[in-house]
Amino acid sequence: MSEDLADTHRVIEPSVLYLGTPAYLVATRNPDGTPNLAPASSHFALGRTIVLGLEEGGQSLDNVRRHPELTVNFPSASQWQHVERLAGVTGRDPVPAEKVGAYEFEPHKFERAGLTPVASQLVDVPRVAEAPIQLEARVRRVTEAVTGEFGMVEAEVVRVHAAREITVEGTDHFDPEAWHPLIYAYRHFYDRGVEVGWTRKTPFAVMPDPVERWELSGGTWRVVSFAEDRATVELLRCDGGEIAEVLTLREPRELRWAAVQAIVGRGAHSSG
Numbered sequence: 001m002s003e004d005l006a007d008t009h010r011v012i013e014p015s016v017l018y019l020g021t022p023a024y025l026v027a028t029r030n031p032d033g034t035p036n037l038a039p040a041s042s043h044f045a046l047g048r049t050i051v052l053g054l055e056e057g058g059q060s061l062d063n064v065r066r067h068p069e070l071t072v073n074f075p076s077a078s079q080w081q082h083v084e085r086l087a088g089v090t091g092r093d094p095v096p097a098e099k100v101g102a103y104e105f106e107p108h109k110f111e112r113a114g115l116t117p118v119a120s121q122l123v124d125v126p127r128v129a130e131a132p133i134q135l136e137a138r139v140r141r142v143t144e145a146v147t148g149e150f151g152m153v154e155a156e157v158v159r160v161h162a163a164r165e166i167t168v169e170g171t172d173h174f175d176p177e178a179w180h181p182l183i184y185a186y187r188h189f190y191d192r193g194v195e196v197g198w199t200r201k202t203p204f205a206v207m208p209d210p211v212e213r214w215e216l217s218g219g220t221w222r223v224v225s226f227a228e229d230r231a232t233v234e235l236l237r238c239d240g241g242e243i244a245e246v247l248t249l250r251e252p253r254e255l256r257w258a259a260v261q262a263i264v265g266r267g268a269h270s271s272g
């Protein structure tokens, strides 16, 4: 191991590892048929499977063990206060010993949050009407964590509802620029920042071929102007930096590339 690491990092013992993930509201079915709704952030999704980390002793985990259906509702950053309204309540009655004092029983979670239940299409648990992304899911397996503190709920997403304004009309794509998940990091809520890049699989942005070729051959470039319908890029020689060529971009994916370079301050770029 490099000695330098000792100077740049230190060993800490944080009480939680909430590194910054989208918060969601999980709706489940209570024994009396009413819906429960709880804020959470622990999850990952791969393919059509979503895995939620739900604590033992919570009403939500009890509910999915009994009735294996749920909805996962992702609010936008601007809706954080609705999430926070549920932070001190549980659907569990009586309140479990470890939560006494810090939580109170609330049987009407939707009302408490100021949110509206809307019937799902394939599962018997409502969605949150105001949430831009609503997933209907069937629970396939609940695995107890080795620590016994939470359950890993593996659920198959059977229907995805997306607000029109965060989708690309005429496609099944989300518009990543329009979607603002509510990021939960170390007990604070954040909106996401500006776009800084993308993977090569994106259908929305691409580095123009001549720029990529120029960069690969060792040249540099800079975006000198960009607008909605037109951007200008200068290709610069690596020896001295004089302009070798001026490109005008008009293709939407190339315009998106140019706009992002300018926004992240990479208007002048060197491959070195």
Ligand SMILES: Cc1cc2nc3c(=O)[nH]c(=O)nc-3n(C[C@H](O)[C@H](O)[C@H](O)COP(=O)(O)O)c2cc1C
Pocket (backbone or CB within 6 Å): 023, 036, 037, 038, 039, 040, 041, 042, 043, 053, 054, 055, 056, 057, 058, 059, 060, 061, 083, 084, 086, 087, 088, 089, 090, 091, 092, 103, 150, 184
């Ligand atoms: C922003 C936020 C994120 C949370 N993340 C989780 C989580 O990932 N898993 C979990 O079980 N509880 C999480 N909680 C705590 C639960 O919401 C809380 O324990 C609640 O009482 C559960 O409600 P229930 O007992 O009705 O299921 C989170 C709470 C907030 C406010």
